[in-house]
Amino acid sequence: MTTDIGPDVAALPPLPQGASGGCPFAPPAGTAKLQEESPLAKVSLPDGSWAWLATTHELVREILTHPGFSANPRSEGFPRWNLPGGTDLPMSMTHADPPLHTELRAMVAGAFTPRRISRLRPDIERITLERCAAVEQLPQPFDFVTEFATPIPAMAISLLLGVPTDALEFFERNVRLVLAHDDLASAERDQAKLALLEYVMKLIGQKRAEPDDHLLSKLMTDHPGLSDLDLVSFVALLLFAGFSTTAHMIELSALTLAQRPELAERARKDPSVIPVLVEELLRYHAVVRDSPRRAAVEDIEIGGVTIREGEGVIASIQAANWDPAAFPAPEMIDLERPRGPRHLAFGHGIHVCLGVGLARLELEVVLEHLVTRYPDxxxxxxxxxISFRTTTHLHGCYELPVDLGLRNTRS
Structure with a gap:
């Protein structure tokens, strides 16, 4: 452990947060300056601590693959100023290092193979069509976030877990409340959390008694030593990592299509570009803001500086995805972008998002229906x-009032 005295935190530039001052989707103001002048810089954090901030695509990739960085919030120096629970966070794949991470990931990897994900396409199509039919009956305009973007990934997760049909509405509603607006009454959110916890415990009991081929049953069958608490933790990880991010991407994608009708027109005329559009939207929006976070567990030479053992690092995926050295003119959504580095919207290295295939599938299906059904x-x-989430861990909209323009397209 290094005994070096830390920097004068008051003299450090603050961690860039909030709005960019221009485009609501751009990295926060100050990011571009750091990226150009000091791509690996010491920054002060809101709680009075400090950390290194990496803002280039190359550095973020290097940090996320270096074994000398720990993802465990209990590690000394880990930047945890706004993590709920601080060091008391329950252990999960997100926060674990090898060999525990390897073991935990192997437990659920089988549920996310390309073959299993492809089998979900008919269900994702059905869910999306049901949502389309529902919002077409609503008075226009309506809130796209609550009526469309949120229910689809909530229902997808419920399918993955094997939630029975008669409980889908209850499950989706409470998931939406738990992960709802920051200004939702805490009592209402707490009530939804309790209802969801009680239901998940009940579901676990049902799956133990009558196993099926869904994720919960597979976990129980393949790993009989898992406790109910272990299984609840896995469900929580799926909800927070696999639901919120996809919901925000759906709403931000709809916003972009409404702003850029030429993109929708291109996809409508040539559906083969939809996967390309999905990737550009993932890069452009990068809903994950102030993470991933790491702590050095040894002295590491990187980016021309030495990060000492016990010092924290923030690898900004959003900044990396807007790095002009990797993505020329990053402020543009370019469907002809030359083949080059891949965006980091799903992370990188051993912690890359396990549900990447499911997220891509949902986005492709949703965009296809949005561009074909709603040209106006x-x-x-x-x-x-529009009220954007500029001070939270994930970027998105609190509300997104839209009009489908059906008066001009349907009787």
Missing amino acids: LRLAVPVDE
């Missing part, structure tokens, strides 16, 4: 009146 999709308010 438009925002119901100016962009500068």
Whole structure:
């Protein structure tokens, strides 16, 4: 452990947070300057601590693959200023290092193979079509976040877990409340958490008694030593890592299509570009903001500096995805972008998102239906009146009033 005295935190530039001051999807103000002048810089954090901030694609990739960095929030120096629970976070794949991480990931990897994900396509198609039918009956405009973007990934996760049909509405509603707006009454959110916990425990009991081929049963069958608490932790990880990010990407993608109708027109005329559009939207929006976070467990030479054991690092995926050295003109959504580095929206290295295949499938299906069914999709308010999540861990919209324009397309 190093005994070096830390920097004068008050003299450090603050961690860039909040709005960019221009495009609501761009990295926070100050990011580009750091990226150009000091791509691996010491920054002060809101709680009075400090950490290294990496802002280039190359550095972020290197940090996320280096074995000398720990993902465990209990590690000394880990940047945890706004993590709920601080060092008391329950252990999960997200926070584990090898060999525990390897063991935990292997337990659930089988549920996310390309073959198993492809088998979900008919269900994702059905869920999306049901949502389309539902919102077409609503008075226009309506809130796209609560009526469309949120239910689809919630229902997808429920399918993965094997939630019975008669409980789908209950499950989706409570998931939505638990992960709802920051200003939702805490009592209402706590009530939803309790209802969801009680239901998941009940579901675990049902799966133990009558196993099926869904994820929970597979975990129990393949790993009989897992406790109910272990299984609840896995469900929580799926909900927070696999639901919120996809929901925000769906709403931000719809917002972009409403703003950029030429993109929707291109995809409508040539559906083969939809996967390309999905990848560009993932890069452009990068809903994960102030993470991944790591702590050095040894002295590491990287980016021309030495990160000492016990020092924290923030690898900014959002900044990396807007790095002009990797993605020329990153502020543009370019469907002809030359083949080059891959975006890091799903992370990189051993902690790359396990549900990447499911997220891509959902986004491709949703975009296909949005561009084909709603050529006149438009925002119901100016962009500068939309309330964005600029101070939370994930970027997205609190609300997104849209009009499907059905008066112009259907009787």
